[in-house]
Amino acid sequence: MMPSALENAVYGLVSTPVLHSAVRHGVFARLIEDGPDTVECLAERLGIDQDTLERMLLVMTSLGVVERAAGGKYSVTADAAPFLDRRGPRYLGGFIEHLTLETSGRLGRLDTYLSEGKPATEASPFDDVYRDTESLRAFMRAMWDLSFGMSQELAALAGMAGTTHLVDVGGATGPFAVAALLDAPALRATVFDMPMVGPLIGEDAQAQPVADRLGFVGGDFFTDELPHGDCLAFGYILSDWDDATCVMLLEKAYRACEGPGRVLIMDRLFEDDHSGPLATAAMNLVMHIEMAGKHRTGAEFIALLERAGFADCEVRRAGGEKHLVIGHKR
Numbered sequence: 001m002m003p004s005a006l007e008n009a010v011y012g013l014v015s016t017p018v019l020h021s022a023v024r025h026g027v028f029a030r031l032i033e034d035g036p037d038t039v040e041c042l043a044e045r046l047g048i049d050q051d052t053l054e055r056m057l058l059v060m061t062s063l064g065v066v067e068r069a070a071g072g073k074y075s076v077t078a079d080a081a082p083f084l085d086r087r088g089p090r091y092l093g094g095f096i097e098h099l100t101l102e103t104s105g106r107l108g109r110l111d112t113y114l115s116e117g118k119p120a121t122e123a124s125p126f127d128d129v130y131r132d133t134e135s136l137r138a139f140m141r142a143m144w145d146l147s148f149g150m151s152q153e154l155a156a157l158a159g160m161a162g163t164t165h166l167v168d169v170g171g172a173t174g175p176f177a178v179a180a181l182l183d184a185p186a187l188r189a190t191v192f193d194m195p196m197v198g199p200l201i202g203e204d205a206q207a208q209p210v211a212d213r214l215g216f217v218g219g220d221f222f223t224d225e226l227p228h229g230d231c232l233a234f235g236y237i238l239s240d241w242d243d244a245t246c247v248m249l250l251e252k253a254y255r256a257c258e259g260p261g262r263v264l265i266m267d268r269l270f271e272d273d274h275s276g277p278l279a280t281a282a283m284n285l286v287m288h289i290e291m292a293g294k295h296r297t298g299a300e301f302i303a304l305l306e307r308a309g310f311a312d313c314e315v316r317r318a319g320g321e322k323h324l325v326i327g328h329k330r
């Protein structure tokens with residue numbers, strides 16, 4: 001009998017596109033928003049092929065993503081529903097879309113990287129991500145879906161009440177900034193990101209209630225200094241870059257940080273011995289292929305913070321994939 005982890009890896013080739021097609025064709029949306037349904041009714045309501053849908057539902061049943069009750073009605077399992085409900089903060093549809101449409105194509109580079117090494121390039125990895133408006137929007141959607149739900153927990157874990165002005169460096173359309181503003185009514189936040197991101201800020205419904213406290217500064221963190229604040233945040237930023245670039249960015253954050261202040265790194269963490277978790281190991285490979293960075297342990301992040309001048313550093317672990325590493329400027 002094949003170990004189940006190996007079985008999941010082998011048949012992941014089928015499982016991921018099935019999940020993606022189900023997201024795209026509204027299968028989860030119908031089952032979650034309208035309630036359990038038979039394959040016949042579901043196929044008719046969605047206007048899709050019944051035989052294909054049934055085979056997909058059987059794959060998802062065996063994965064534990066959907067379940068079939070007596071009477072043949074399918075529903076999304078309680079464990080999976082928060083991540084597949086497009087109305088909720090933990091929705092992963094945009095991230096699944098990004099992995100399927102963008103990352104999976106780039107994984108074809110693995111063979112060449114193995115035989116020839118990763119080619120040196122002067123181009124920013126974001127040139128490809130931001131090649132046109134559609135691609136920019138899709139990436140921003142993926143970032144929001146990936147980060148907003150987790151940011152609510154991270155903002156609470158960071159304790160934003162005593163902070164006056166948060167600067168979210170590479171903050172995208174503000175998944176962390178918005179979560180922090182919702183958590184701390186007296187807080188003001190500025191997202192610093194590439195200028196083309198600016199027009200998309202505040203589009204997400206969750207951002208509306210805090211729009212008057214959320215600002216945007218467009219710029220390039222390689223050539224520009226960062227806006228000043230008493231808290232600078234880096235969510236899924238440092239994992240895009242090598243150690244030297246991370247120290248350069250953290251030194252900019254140190255200069256921009258009004259003391260006593262702090263920097264928040266929010267990222268995936270490897271276990272100390274790099275034995276997992278799987279999501280971190282998988283995305284560590286994706287960072288190699290899509291970006292110029294890697295994932296790190298808590299101790300490795302603390303070493304980068306200390307090189308940039310921050311002190312009293314600590315790791316605070318969250319319940320999900322994204323954790324918090326804090327450094328202080330006294």
Ligand SMILES: C[S@@+](CC[C@H](N)C(=O)[O-])C[C@H]1O[C@@H](n2cnc3c(N)ncnc32)[C@H](O)[C@@H]1O
Nearest residue numbers: 143147170171172193194219220221222235236
């Ligand atoms: C992986 S996303 C992280 C988004 C968000 N902080 C999060 O936690 O989901 C990286 C962000 O860095 C921004 N970025 C990349 N290069 C940049 C640069 N040179 N200057 C400013 N922002 C940059 C991208 O536009 C993108 O929003």
